[in-house]
Amino acid sequence: MPKQRMTRETVIGAAFALARSGGMEQVTVKAIAQRLGCSVQPIYSYCKNMEGLRQAVVEETKRFVKAYVAAQIDAGDPFRSMGRAYIRLTQEEPHLFRIFILHKREGISSLDDLYRAEADGRIPAYLAEKCNVSAAQARQLHLDMLIYTIGIGAIFSVSTPGIPAEEIFSQQERAYRIFIKGITEDEHGQ
Amino acid sequence: MPKQRMTRETVIGAAFALARSGGMEQVTVKAIAQRLGCSVQPIYSYCKNMEGLRQAVVEETKRFVKAYVAAQIDAGDPFRSMGRAYIRLTQEEPHLFRIFILHKREGISSLDDLYRAEADGRIPAYLAEKCNVSAAQARQLHLDMLIYTIGIGAIFSVSTPGIPAEEIFSQQERAYRIFIKGITEDEHGQ
């Protein structure tokens, strides 16, 4: 056989790069083959079809987002720094962000499932200590912030010419303060 | 000429129906032609190309969402009923909802632009009166609720097998209460 030049990683890497720079629409067999300087055959030997490959790009995107956010976590304030990381991601990687927020989430039948699937486990402990709330309240607070951040990120990622990141940050910061206050004072909630 | 059987409305209507039942991926010339029982030619005579047609479907979706939400507005509580309408929409029309939230929004350079583009003008007056807040605070409150609702709707629309609508409603209701409380008590915000 000819020397192996392609691997599953090479192929998915090229597909991911295309999605990153131009969205999932740019992920085509031909574009990948061109980028790799090969025929379409290696692509099909590492994935069943384009749908499978796009699914792999989604998985890669999830990993990317996770790593991107993790790298920006400030141990001193993981709660705020994580929220801000999502907003930065929206600005720096709008295509990946859109892929991320609208990817199919399997096995989610409750907000609790969603929380377990999406949230970083370190946050509730931090919040519980920092804001003097119960573990359950910290989870609730964290979930509210995730929802708000996804909402603002979704809007941000499709708005042109674009809202200044600073304006988004301050809106987010306002919401955080309100959520924190709401949680600590609201005896009826959760 | 043969009798005119197709119109721009017929074509876009068929495209919209396909998007509604299966998402934008289902909107293809062939599928539209098949659904209308005609060749592809009429489709191209009423739209320049598929991108234009898909854009028309997006516009139709925006109108649909607007009408859907408007029809469910309860004059007694427009704020909550609108929020709930979006959640119901997410559940009943997940494909349309996804098209709606990720459609390109042109000419948005601030949250204020966004607010003007998306929000129903009647809400702030209702909120200002009902909750005893200034017009600016009512706007802020409404914007927060829009963001939160888009966030929760985005998640809801891609989760399988799905989160019970009741759980989403109560989460939304909690957030509303917190936002209302936050706005009325927070002298520093806005």
Add this chain to the structure above:
DNA sequence: CGAGTTATATAAATCGTTTATATAACTTGA
């Protein structure tokens, strides 16, 4: 070193989009 295997290329088949040409039915003006 030859048989079998496998990574890749070439090319053909299929499907979606788009354009070109043909046909059918209407309008208009002589």
Add this chain to the structure above:
DNA sequence: TCAAGTTATATAAACGATTTATATAACTCG
């Protein structure tokens, strides 16, 4: 009324992307 022009549609061909079939080249193992 009928020929010319126009237009709504159909047929079909061209193009591009996906997928499958076949061919070739280089490796492993006996």
